[in-house]
Amino acid sequence: MRRLRSAKIVATLGPATSDEPAIRALFERGVDVFRLNFSHGTQHDHARRLETIRRLEKEFGRPIGVLLDLQGPKLRLGTFEGGRAQLEALARFRLDMDRTSGNGRRAPLPHPEIFAALQEGTELLLDDGKLRLRVDRHGADFAETTVLVGGPISDRKGVNVPSVLLPISPLTPKDRDDLDVGLAMGVDWVALSFVQRPEDIDEAREIIGTRAAIMAKLEKPAAIEHLDAIVERCDGIMVARGDLGVELPPERVPELQRQIVRACRLRGKPVVVATQMLESMIAAPVPTRAEVSDVATAVYDGVDAVMLSAESASGKYPLEAVAMMDRIVARVEADPSYRTGIDATHESAQSTTADAVCTSMRQVAALLAPAATVTYTSSGFTSLRAARERPAVPILSLTPDMATARRMAMVWGVHAVLVDDVHDVGEMIECACRTAHAEGFAQPGQKVVVVAGLPFGKSGTTNLLHVARIPNHS
Numbered sequence: 053m054r055r056l057r058s059a060k061i062v063a064t065l066g067p068a069t070s071d072e073p074a075i076r077a078l079f080e081r082g083v084d085v086f087r088l089n090f091s092h093g094t095q096h097d098h099a100r101r102l103e104t105i106r107r108l109e110k111e112f113g114r115p116i117g118v119l120l121d122l123q124g125p126k127l128r129l130g131t132f133e134g135g136r137a138q139l140e141a142l143a144r145f146r147l148d149m150d151r152t153s154g155n156g157r158r159a160p161l162p163h164p165e166i167f168a169a170l171q172e173g174t175e176l177l178l179d180d181g182k183l184r185l186r187v188d189r190h191g192a193d194f195a196e197t198t199v200l201v202g203g204p205i206s207d208r209k210g211v212n213v214p215s216v217l218l219p220i221s222p223l224t225p226k227d228r229d230d231l232d233v234g235l236a237m238g239v240d241w242v243a244l245s246f247v248q249r250p251e252d253i254d255e256a257r258e259i260i261g262t263r264a265a266i267m268a269k270l271e272k273p274a275a276i277e278h279l280d281a282i283v284e285r286c287d288g289i290m291v292a293r294g295d296l297g298v299e300l301p302p303e304r305v306p307e308l309q310r311q312i313v314r315a316c317r318l319r320g321k322p323v324v325v326a327t328q329m330l331e332s333m334i335a336a337p338v339p340t341r342a343e344v345s346d347v348a349t350a351v352y353d354g355v356d357a358v359m360l361s362a363e364s365a366s367g368k369y370p371l372e373a374v375a376m377m378d379r380i381v382a383r384v385e386a387d388p389s390y391r392t393g394i395d396a397t398h399e400s401a402q403s404t405t406a407d408a409v410c411t412s413m414r415q416v417a418a419l420l421a422p423a424a425t426v427t428y429t430s431s432g433f434t435s436l437r438a439a440r441e442r443p444a445v446p447i448l449s450l451t452p453d454m455a456t457a458r459r460m461a462m463v464w465g466v467h468a469v470l471v472d473d474v475h476d477v478g479e480m481i482e483c484a485c486r487t488a489h490a491e492g493f494a495q496p497g498q499k500v501v502v503v504a505g506l507p508f509g510k511s512g513t514t515n516l517l518h519v520a521r522i523p524n525h526s
Contacts, residue, residue, distance in 0.1 A: 053079075053114040054492055057381045058446070058465035059350075060084040060357035062119060062324060063374055065101050066092060066365025072104045077371050078364065079108055082378035084461045085117035085357065088239070089365065090230045102237050115454065115468045117241060117461030119267065120234040122227045124245025125220050127211045129178065130160030139183055141202040147176075147185075148194040161195075161211065169216045170195055177212040178205060181298040214299035217274045221255060222246040228259070235263050240458040243267045243290055248274040250281040257285075265459050267324070270312060271295035283315050288322035288462060290359070297327075306349075313353045318399040320440030322462045325350040326359035330376060334367035344380055351384040354394050354442060356464040394442050406437050406505075406514035413503050413517055414441040420501070420519065423494035424448050426484040428474070428504035431511035432456045432463075438503055439463045448493050448500075450484060467491065473508070477516070480504060485522050496524040 063069075063078055064087040075086070086105055088098040102118055109116045130151055137156045139145060146158035149167075154160055161167075167190060176185040176197065183205060185197035222244055223231070231242065244256050247268045256266055265287035268275070271294070275282055283289060291312050297305045309325060316323035329347050330339045350358050358381070363373040384390050401407035413425055426448045427434045435449040442464065449460050449468040457468035469487055474480040484502045488494040499521050505513035 053112045054467060055082065055084065057378070057385050058442075059355060059381045059385070060462060060464070061374060061377050061381070062087055062326075062357050062359040062462070063364040063370075064089050064121075064359070064361050066362075068366050068368075069364055069370050070097065070101060072107070074370070075101065075104050076108055078374055079112070079116065081371055081374040083116075083364075083374055085119055085241070087119045087121055087243075087359065087361075088234070089121045089361075090227075090234070091121070091123040092365075095230065095233045098234070099237055102239070106238075115457035115461055115470065117458050118239045119241040119243055119462075120230070120239040120264070121243040121269075122222075122230060122245050123224070124222055124227060124269075125224055127163050127166065127213070128208045129205070129211060130154065130162055131207045132159065132205065136204060136206040138204055139199045139202040141199055143199045143202070145185060145197050145199050146194060147197065159205070163211070164193065165218055165220050166211065166213060167192055167195060169213065169218050171216070174213065174216055175200070177214065177298060179203075179209040181212065212295070212299050214273050217248055220246065220248075222248070222252045223255060223259075231259060235260065239264055240455065241265045241267050241288065241462060243269050244286075245269050245292075246272065247282060248272050248278075250278055250285050253282060253285040265462075267322075271299075273299050276308060276311075279312065279315055283319050283321055286321070287459075288324065288356075289316050290324045290326050293325070293327040309350070310353060313350075313355055314397070314399070316356075317354055317397070317440065317442075320436050322356040322436075322439075322464070324357040324359050324462070325355050327361060329358055330360060330363050330373050333363045333369050333373040333376065337369050337372050339373075339376060344376075347377060347380045348384050351381050352390060352393055354397060354464070356439075357462055391444060398442060401441075406433070406512065407440075409503060409514050409517050410434075410437045410441050413438060413501050414443045416501050416517070416519065417443045417445050420499055421445070422499040422501050422519070423522075424488050424500050426450060426488055426500050426502045428480050428484065428502070428508070430456065430509045432460055433512050434503055434505055434514045435460055435466050435468070436463060437514055439465050445501075446493060448484075448488055448491065450487055467493075475508070477504075477506070477518075480508070481518060481520050485520055489522050494522045496522050498522050 063083040147161040174187040184201040189196040267288040268286040269292040271292035364370040460468040
């Protein structure tokens with residue numbers, strides 16, 4: 053089940069893709085990581101889907117990544133008389149803690165943390181930004197506002213406060229319960245919603261430890277202000293363009309997407325671009341040309357993965373959406389200008405032994421044109437540093453740890469294979485050559501570049517580079 057592309061595909065499971073035939077078909081068409089969205093469905097639903105994924109993993113002999121996406125805090129209005137109301141532009145409108153149903157003049161907002169953070173002039177967005185309010189006066193339990201953009205509003209619509217750092221943990225009681233269940237199930241990545249500060253990653257890390265990798269979802273403007281520190285502390289980043297496009301002017305989202313991708317590529321952290329990538333395929337068998345260009349642009353920028361949400365979870369054409377994404381990625385990567393762009397945007401390495409070795413690997417690969425780069429890694433560190441270099445040949449990641457192999461499913465260019473422990477360099481080189489041949493990456497007589505760390509089993513020790521030739525008796 054080797055993929056003939058470097059960028060990975062993440063697909064969300066849901067009502068349209070819950071049973072084994074559907075999940076199998078998605079995997080066969082190109083899914084590398086399955087997303088379990090805990091904003092929807094029950095814990096039991098997700099557990100069944102994960103069990104199915106693990107059965108398929110054994111059947112196909114290829115590690116499959118599983119991403120648990122936590123719901124995070126949901127800031128919502130209360131209810132309205134008759135279920136809805138009309139807000140008129142320039143009218144006064146009050147928000148308060150009184151849970152009595154609202155009307156065209158006031159509404160309940162049961163979130164004291166919002167009132168605590170408000171300032172005069174703060175703008176509030178309702179219903180994904182369709183309505184806009186300006187705070188004129190506020191207290192601990194109320195806000196008097198002016199309606200800047202009016203319109204219809206109904207029960208429990210979302211509230212966004214884009215310009216304020218809210219004193220809210222990214223982990224709600226529901227998230228903590230979901231996290232306990234997900235970690236017990238054995239998920240590989242945890243996507244953390246509502247990240248505003250680097251400390252939010254620390255809070256999640258205290259619970260998760262090393263049981264899963266942490267992916268910060270960047271959907272708040274406050275997070276962009278702390279981008280470098282957040283990227284440094286997490287294991288990966290998701291560009292959550294939906295909420296980001298609500299809280300910021302839409303025209304800023306492409307600029308920020310590229311900024312985030314560059315920050316991740318600089319540090320060698322996996323970055324996923326998500327939201328509305330092939331949105332029209334929820335209802336149509338083909339995407340718009342603009343959507344195709346959107347996916348292609350992310351791939352040209354060198355992202356690790358592109359993601360499908362409702363397209364694969366609840367749409368009418370989930371298999372077609374995955375197949376389309378697979379074709380777009382493959383087509384972009386076959387374009388000679390793709391390689392030119394990747395090389396042009398390559399960031400300078402850090403002055404560490406690991407990066408010196410991996411930079412050399414990239415240069416050796418460019419000069420010798422080997423069949424593959426082979427990394428031997430326990431923690432995934434060597435494979436991540438190799439992937440940071442975006443070499444022109446595939447990265448075959450050999451690891452004795454299944455958890456590491458599954459996490460590498462998210463990483464650009466990495467094909468992970470579970471192997472036995474090795475005890476010396478000779479055994480490792482032999483294992484690399486044998487596996488590269490068996491997995492279809494290299495033929496007898498071809499070269500492979502092997503990168504590893506000594507002593508084996510110690511994370512962060514990448515210090516060996518070896519050029520090997522596949523023997524004729526492999």
